Amino acid sequence: MEPREILIAFNTIVVREIRRFMRIWVQTLIPPVITMALYFVIFGALIGSRIGEMGGYDYMQFVVPGLIMMSVITNSYANVVSSFFSTKFQRNIEELLVSPVPDMVILLGVVIGGVVRGLMVGALVTVLSLFFTELNVANWFVMIAIVFLTALLFSLAGFINAIYAQSFDDISIIPTFVLTPLTYLGGVFYSISLLPEFWQNVSMLNPVLYMVNTFRYGVLGVSDINIVTAFVMIMVFIVIAFAYSLSLLKSGKGLRN
């Protein structure tokens, strides 16, 4: 395909992905906003007022960046895993497979669709959080870069899950048994400095910790971990996940006979 044709094909895939989650916005955009509103009320306003300060900030300010990241992670992942698995299930993935679109463009288009949903939900939750607390962004570049990279990484993870999934049950196993524990133990609700040293070291193996803390650094200017290390780790994860996703797509696993 010519570069111009590739651009049209990429744009078509992204628009299709966005059209899908916008068509069912009541299922895709509203629930995370309601869930986060409950988190803000219960953990931030009600319980948070009794907790006092954490990391030098009141608890509501501390928890908001983590909750925004949590919504970005879960929604970018959920978008790609459910969208791509549905195209497999309904067999309309064949529309793409018979077309001349290169595998790389298919992957990028589907993944960017997930990134857009992650960022849209993140933006909605951020606006919602302003009703509960003030957000004085410490570093715009770090904040935007990390939220984009996080959405990208979890969109790729959702893609890999969708390739391996053979039933709708399979697309909920990873979010339930892997993603949720990693997110809850990834420093969303607490600073890992509260943990004993052993558990602090264990927490350092959790990639979500790096994303949440880097985002918190971007917003509040405080973090439990080194920001440069966090960026390097996330980039490495993205490169590995991208290469693996592309190799799965090229091999036709679960897609071609």
Add this chain to the structure above:
Amino acid sequence: MPALSIRQLKKTYDNGFEALKGVDLDVEEGDFFALLGPNGAGKSTLISSLCSLAVKSAGQVKIFGIDIDESFSKAKKQIGVVPQEFNFSQFEKVLDIVVTQAGFYGIPRPLALERAEKYLRKLGLWEKRNERSRLLSGGMKRRLMIARALVHEPKLLILDEPTAGVDIELRRSMWDFLEEINAAGTTIILTTHYLEEAESLCRNIAIIDHGELVQNTSIKDLLAQLNQETFVLDLTRPLDKTPDLGKYRVVACEGANLEIEVMKGDSLNDVFAELEKQQIEVTSMRNKVNRLEELFMRLLNEHDEQAVEGAA
């Protein structure tokens, strides 16, 4: 240059099943070609191998001279595929499905909209363009898949049982449409279980069985191989016993129906003379099965017998 050239195409699935055992096939540009075979013969696997839905195990495939191993992307632009099963999103609108498919081929949106309108109108779906596809009837869904396959205006259109489950009136209108686009220059390969469909539409034919090509010739030459036909005669009154019609073998005699075999070259006048002599009056007469169907069954039986002999 042939529209499609296949050499020694083999496909073995992961479970060891050999779906294609070295198929050689040529389809000339502009042809209307029938690919026939019983269920599980390898027709869909062959089509899937041409458009990358299945990865071939061995062999060479060229589409308008483009080797799919060298430039699959370029080759895919030449093909439009109408699969056997509905494979579009059930939640998208008819127009979106067609325009999106055009986008996958790098067609700019204004041109995609223009072509979508052209093909949806031709296929009688324009009024339904804003309907969700799941709300369409079975026949409309089939026509939607044809519109989608044509939106990038391929030179080779492959249809895998496009009229399965479609009522007679709609089937006829689809035949007219396919004849029209074939006349305009599109090469068409059709798989079907309706042999009268192949006989009335196609010029050339290949019969595949157990992953091997059993026959590859023109419909005309194939029908010339038919050396006997079975006719069903409706009589004015039932017969008490099976009549002896001499050299014309009576296959069945039930009530006021008589089935007889007539060899190629025999005069039907002689048949009627014999019936007249025995005072058997005929009110109507028809072929027992489609002529192509008779040949198709004979070729498959011969192929099965050869396979058994080979195994022995």
